[in-house]
Amino acid sequence: MALRAVEEYKASLRDGRTVYVAGQRVDDVTTHPILSITTEHCGNIYRLALDPEWQDLFTGRSPDTGEVVNRHFLLPSTPQELALRGRMIEEHTRQGNSTLNLTKSVSGDALMGLTVVCHAMDPALGTRYSERVAAFLRHVRERDLSVALAQTDVKGDRRLRPHEQPDPDAYLRIVDRRADGIVVRGAKAHITSVPVVNELIVLPTRALSANDADYAVAFAIPVATPGLTIICRPTGSVEQSVFDYPVSRRNIETEALTVFDDVLVPWERVFMAGEWQFAGQLATSFATFHRFTAISYKPPIGDLLVGAAVMIAEANGTAEVAHVREKVVRLIHYTELIRACGKAAAYEATVVPPGIAVPNAVYTNAGKHHFASHFHEACRLVQDIAGGMAITAPCEADLRNPATGHFVAKYLKGAAGTDAVLRLRLFHLIRDLTASDFGGYNYVVTLHGEGSLSAQALATYREYDLERCRDLARRALGSA
Ligand SMILES: Cc1cc2nc3c(=O)[nH]c(=O)nc-3n(C[C@H](O)[C@H](O)[C@H](O)COP(=O)(O)OP(=O)(O)OC[C@H]3O[C@@H](n4cnc5c(N)ncnc54)[C@H](O)[C@@H]3O)c2cc1C
Known part of the structure; x- marks a missing residue:
């Protein structure tokens, strides 16, 4: 069975990642006063998948190994399977006191988008991204990982396209192409649950033109990758009692400004690098x-x-x-x-x-x-x-x-x-x-x-x- 216990999930977050909350570097996100609430909340997905009462809804069989895996990473191929995915998301939100929990669903959404678009892009442009996307999907599914999604660039002046911005880093971009991978620089805003997941998928925000080719970039990296800095939003009710704050003392997501300061992404994790024609579609x-x-x-x-x-x-x-x-x-x-x-x-x-x-x-x-x-x-x-x-x-x-x-x-x-x-x-x-x-x-x-x-x-x-x-x-x- 490829399902992790919540303690295994938590242990996997102690990996030296660079996380800040309210100006302070966080040593361990699972014990930090704010992020521990988020970790517990996000851990519900792991608890439900192992709960006999909910296992049918939250799990299925891997098409690769036949093992029991989390349903979030089984891509729906029929309307009925899509409806089941919707029911699962509704149920884990309900069980989290109605607070959203994106630790697996948002990356499932990204992997579906990547699967569909790379399938069209590969024959059109002669790329081979589909194999990499499929390999990454297997990686997260068989290891039962949590994955956040970074799409929203900080965007600078909203009237200007990426290459027109006074600061070229207002949208995440490729600054170097090397034999071992691409180097990216920029920042993505508001990234939900990034401090408490294992991996991060990155997608372009918008349709792009040929002048913006370096901004047409999609990939996945572990959160502890060198050069990645996570600056979390603070939250108010952490010192208060559950009686007074019955939801927010137990169930919160945490968003973060996520900075890529010349981060190396190995080629096998790159899903788009310059193919601006497909950025909007993705x-x-x-x-x-x-x-x-x-x-x-x-x-x-x-x-x-x-x-x-x-x-x-x-x-x-x-x-x-x-x-x-x-x-x-x-x-x-x-x-x-x-x-x-x-x-x-x-x-x-x-x-x-x-x-x-x-x-x-x-x-x-x-x-x-x-x-x-x-x-x-x-x-x-x-x-x-x-x-x-x-x-x-x-x-x-x-x-x-x-x-x-x-x-x-x-x-x-x-x-x-x-x-x-x-x-x-x-x-x-x-x-x-x-x-x-x-x-x-x-x-x-x-x-x-x-x-x-x-x-x-x-x-x-x-x-x-x-x-x-x-x-x-x-x-x-x-x-x-
Ligand atoms: C709590 C929270 C969690 C989020 N989680 C994630 C996440 O996990 N991953 C992720 O990638 N993103 C995430 N987002 C980002 C979310 O998708 C964006 O907030 C949203 O797309 C708006 O972008 P913005 O915040 O930059 O606002 P802006 O783009 O600045 O929008 C503000 C207003 O300006 C208008 N506007 C902006 N540009 C133009 C333009 N060129 N022409 C006309 N009108 C314009 C908009 O329509 C809007 O009315 C999250 C956001 C929030 C608030």
Whole structure:
């Protein structure tokens, strides 16, 4: 069996990688106050794959060795397998208190994009990248590795193409080609879970022209590679109690500015080096797979918001009030439309050479755009139902202190028969999800993760069958 225990996963992260948090170099990411939370959260994927209750969903047989492997690295070849992948992503998010966990899914998305695009690029340009991509897929699958994905360049002036930037390193680029590999320089922004994974796949951000050939670069490297520096975002609630911060004290991802300071990438790990003609296709192909992952991981937070809204309404005595019920219904619609897009995207998938089921791009982008453009509103509905205590309630220490605890227990009571402590905990849950440091993170990751709103709008316009609609309009005109 090629499945690692969570302790093996953690041990593999103690490899001398260069990681910084809040200005301090981190010796061991598995024991660091912030990164240990991320490590535990990401470790859930390993726990679930070994749990007899979940093994069917989280594992399958390797096509190479026949061994049991994690399903994230079994590339779906039918709409049904794609739907199963979506269910798996939804389930591990739910089990992680609705916080996304990209340690395997995002690299699966990248490997699907690379497999499809290299299959087209190799015969067109005489390259042999497909073999390398397949070898890397076997490497991560048979060793049960965790892999992050770095696509987003820091991009400097957004109006300028890579070769036009005043600083040529604003997009990651090849600075040297040697007998043993390429040397790359630049930085990728916001890279999720990079401090707590084994490997990193790098892809181009955008379509490129011949002048940008050195920016057309894709590869994979171990995180401990010399020249790679990981500068993590700080996080706010690490000193707080789980009672006060029930999600963010246990379930967070960590993003990092990831700097490539003349990093050597051996040729066998290079998947694109100058083939600018296929950079746009690779960026788009990955984005479609990754947005399918996004619409699969998002329904659990919708469910959690619905649950929190209903429970706090019950605790406040407003559950039967018409406007409250109407707001709960809007939350349900918000969530179920995402879930419906995920199912439609899977079951309307197209199988493309060499046998990968590609999610329907219109449903995928519509689902992603819907959840990103209405998430703030969903949180507002929960805050509206909860009342101001969502941000002003006393904390656990006040409840435990004999001088104040009896006041908290007396004055936090809501509807008759409601447990004051449960009500207090619901306020903290809602604050943590929508109005804390982590709540702010949720707003922005929902908006920008997997690409900004305009990227999904662009993809929808490009992919939609407008001719079908024009035909209908022409018919209507003709019959007048
Ligand atoms: C929490 C989080 C996790 C992430 N994880 C990852 C990850 O693991 N790997 C990864 O590769 N990326 C990751 N991303 C990056 C994400 O895909 C980007 O944030 C997103 O693509 C937007 O890019 P940006 O942040 O540089 O913003 P910008 O590109 O600066 O966008 C800001 C605004 O400017 C607009 N804009 C920008 N350029 C133009 C232009 N030329 N023309 C018109 N409008 C323009 C955008 O549409 C948007 O409205 C993550 C982001 C977040 C927030």
